[in-house]
Each structure stands twice: as C-alpha cells, then as structure tokens.
Amino acid sequence: MLPTRKLGKTSLDVTALSIGCAPLGNMPDVFQYEVAEAQALDVIRAAFASPINFLDTAASYGDGESERRIGLVVRELKGVPMGYVLATKADRDLKTNDFSGDQMKRSVERSLKLLGLDRIQLMHLHDPEWAPFDQLTAKGGALEVLLKYREQGVIQHLGLGGGPIDVMMRYVDTDAFEAIITHNRYTLLNRSAEPLLAQCVNKGIGIINAAPYGSGVLAKGPENYPRYCYQEIGGEMLERIRKMDALCKKHSVPLGAAALQFSTRDPRIHSTIVGFSKIERIQQTVDWLNWKIPAELWAELDAVGFDNEDPETNRWK
Numbered sequence: 039m040l041p042t043r044k045l046g047k048t049s050l051d052v053t054a055l056s057i058g059c060a061p062l063g064n065m066p067d068v069f070q071y072e073v074a075e076a077q078a079l080d081v082i083r084a085a086f087a088s089p090i091n092f093l094d095t096a097a098s099y100g101d102g103e104s105e106r107r108i109g110l111v112v113r114e115l116k117g118v119p120m121g122y123v124l125a126t127k128a129d130r131d132l133k134t135n136d137f138s139g140d141q142m143k144r145s146v147e148r149s150l151k152l153l154g155l156d157r158i159q160l161m162h163l164h165d166p167e168w169a170p171f172d173q174l175t176a177k178g179g180a181l182e183v184l185l186k187y188r189e190q191g192v193i194q195h196l197g198l199g200g201g202p203i204d205v206m207m208r209y210v211d212t213d214a215f216e217a218i219i220t221h222n223r224y225t226l227l228n229r230s231a232e233p234l235l236a237q238c239v240n241k242g243i244g245i246i247n248a249a250p251y252g253s254g255v256l257a258k259g260p261e262n263y264p265r266y267c268y269q270e271i272g273g274e275m276l277e278r279i280r281k282m283d284a285l286c287k288k289h290s291v292p293l294g295a296a297a298l299q300f301s302t303r304d305p306r307i308h309s310t311i312v313g314f315s316k317i318e319r320i321q322q323t324v325d326w327l328n329w330k331i332p333a334e335l336w337a338e339l340d341a342v343g344f345d346n347e348d349p350e351t352n353r354w355k
C-alpha cells in the first residue's frame with residue numbers, strides 16, 4: 039500500500055492516488071471509446087488488490103454502469119476490502135435533470151443497491167452546477183436529504199464534487215462538506231481552482247484533485263488525444279501541450295509523470311484521481327508518481343503558460 043493520509047475532516051485514510059472509475063462505466067460520449075464489462079471487472083479486481091486504496095465513482099458514470107460493475111466485484115470480495123475507501127456521488131436524473139430531494143433519495147438508494155452495500159464511506163453531492171444553489175439548499179432539497187443520510191450513518195462522510203469554482207466555493211461556505219473534488223481546474227494547463235484550494239485549506243476540508251491529465255491529453259499526448267475537459271481542443275492550448283511535451287522529453291520525463299506530479303507534489307492536495315480503463319495503468323501510474331523530476335522542469339513548464347479561466351466558461355452561462 040502507498041502511504042496514506044487523513045482526508046480533511048473525514049476519518050478516512052487515503053493514498054495520494056485515487057482510481058477514477060468514470061471510464062469503467064463505458065462512457066463513449068465523454069471519452070470517445072468503449073470499455074467492455076470483462077475489461078472493467080479486471081481493472082476493478084486489480085484496483086482492490088493494488089497499492090492505491092481509494093476508488094472514485096458516481097451514480098452518473100454510465101448512468102449506474104460504473105457502480106454496477108464495481109458492485110459485481112464488491113460482491114465477489116464480500117465487501118469493500120479492509121483498508122480500501124470507495125467513494126461515490128449522488129446525481130441528478132440524467133434524463134430529466136431532476137435534482138430534487140426525492141431524486142437524491144433515488145440516487146443514493148440505487149447506489150447502495152448497485153454497489154451491494156448498506157452504507158457508503160464517502161458520498162459527494164455531484165455537479166451542483168446543474169441546478170440553482172437556492173433549489174439544492176432549500177428545505178427538503180438535495181443537500182438536506184444527503185445530510186439526513188449522514189445523520190443516519192448511511193453516508194459516513196459527505197463531500198462535494200463539481201466544476202465551476204465560484205459555484206463550488208458557495209457550497210463550501212455552507213460548511214456541510216468534509217471533502218471536495220475539483221476537476222480539470224488544477225493541472226499543468228489550468229490553475230483556476232486556486233481560490234477553492236485556498237478556501238478548503240482554510241477550513242481544513244479534504245481536497246481531491248481529479249483529472250490531472252485534463253481528461254486524457256496530458257497522458258496520451260497532444261497528437262493521440264487532442265481533448266481537454268471532455269472537449270476538443272486546438273490552437274494555443276494544443277501548442278502549449280506540444281511545448282510541454284518537448285520540455286519533458288528533453289529531461290527524459292514522460293509528460294504524464296509531470297502532469298500527475300504537478301498535483302501530487304502539492305501539499306494542499308490529499309489525493310489525485312486518475313481515470314483509466316486498462317489494468318497496466320495501475321503500475322504505470324505508480325511509476326509516474328515516483329518518477330524523478332528535475333526541479334528546473336517545473337519552472338520551464340510554468341513558463342510555457344497556463345489558464346486561470348474556467349475551462350468550461352461558456353457552458354453554464
């Protein structure tokens with residue numbers, strides 16, 4: 039097992055790496071490729087035997103498919119193995135966008151059923167940007183329902199995972215959450231999560247940084263996978279990635295190792311979630327975590343430039 043640390047205000051001990059199970063839910067619209075069930079089950083079995091003790095999924099990943107596949111392995115293993123942490127997320131209805139308190143109940147109950155568990159170690163309120171703050175925080179609304187589950191012990195710890203930083207900060211201000219997930223906003227290419235990180239450090243909230251490869255490009259390379267934050271990219275961003283790749287090559291460092299360690303070397307971040315769909319990724323990720331990176335490379339990569347703008351600026355307007 040990799041060394042563990044306590045995740046913010048929770049009682050959970052987690053490794054610096056977490057395995058993201060979004061691709062394992064078979065989401066070709068998001069990742070541009072299919073992942074068959076047998077392949078996903080092999081990855082999940084290997085994950086629960088790996089030095090990484092933290093797995094991340096969501097009700098919405100493949101609309102239950104990621105949780106269903108994890109649940110098959112959890113049943114084989116007669117539960118989540120001792121020392122491992124399985125986190126999932128409560129979601130809106132993907133077909134109707136219903137984000138009501140009742141929908142939260144349906145989401146949580148379905149997660150328990152699919153995962154084959156009677157309680158969840160860490161449940162995040164997922165992607166709150168899909169509904170107005172006043173709706174989700176109203177009496178009887180999504181947040182209140184999740185807090186009630188926590189009171190009952192069905193949810194051991196409550197977290198928050200989402201996109202736009204201003205939205206995330208507003209929810210963090212409610213002091214309802216013990217940990218947060220930010221994604222695609224603290225990478226070699228985008229640092230727009232800085233104010234959220236500062237806020238969470240100040241409050242002692244657990245910080246989980248997801249998608250260090252910007253959903254893939256910083257692992258697969260600019261020519262193989264020219265997408266950032268689940269959208270096609272070109273122009274200046276692609277140029278920056280090419281420059282970063284060349285700098286890494288000069289120092290014999292894989293671009294993916296630099297992208298991963300950009301997150302894991304930051305002492306504010308408790309765990310970094312990496313998504314993958316192939317069994318060999320587990321060892322590759324641990325190798326990238328331990329890759330020796332010369333100090334001067336960080337300054338050179340910074341000098342290439344990065345965005346402080348939200349990567350989905352136009353999506354929620």
Ligand SMILES: NC(=O)c1ccc[n+]([C@@H]2O[C@H](COP(=O)([O-])OP(=O)(O)OC[C@H]3O[C@@H](n4cnc5c(N)ncnc54)[C@H](OP(=O)(O)O)[C@@H]3O)[C@@H](O)[C@H]2O)c1
Pocket residue numbers: 057058059060061069094095164165198199200201219221248249250251252253254255257258294311312313314315316319322323
């Ligand atoms: N709102 C939220 O809370 C939120 C949002 C986004 C993400 N997340 C979580 O964070 C996880 C990570 O995000 P992500 O999966 O979107 O993006 P990511 O981790 O930045 O990138 C995932 C992609 O990188 C590829 N990859 C990983 N390791 C590789 C390696 N060693 N060599 C080549 N390619 C490699 C994977 O490809 P292969 O399939 O080929 O392995 C996958 O396509 C998600 O799975 C999810 O659990 C949460």
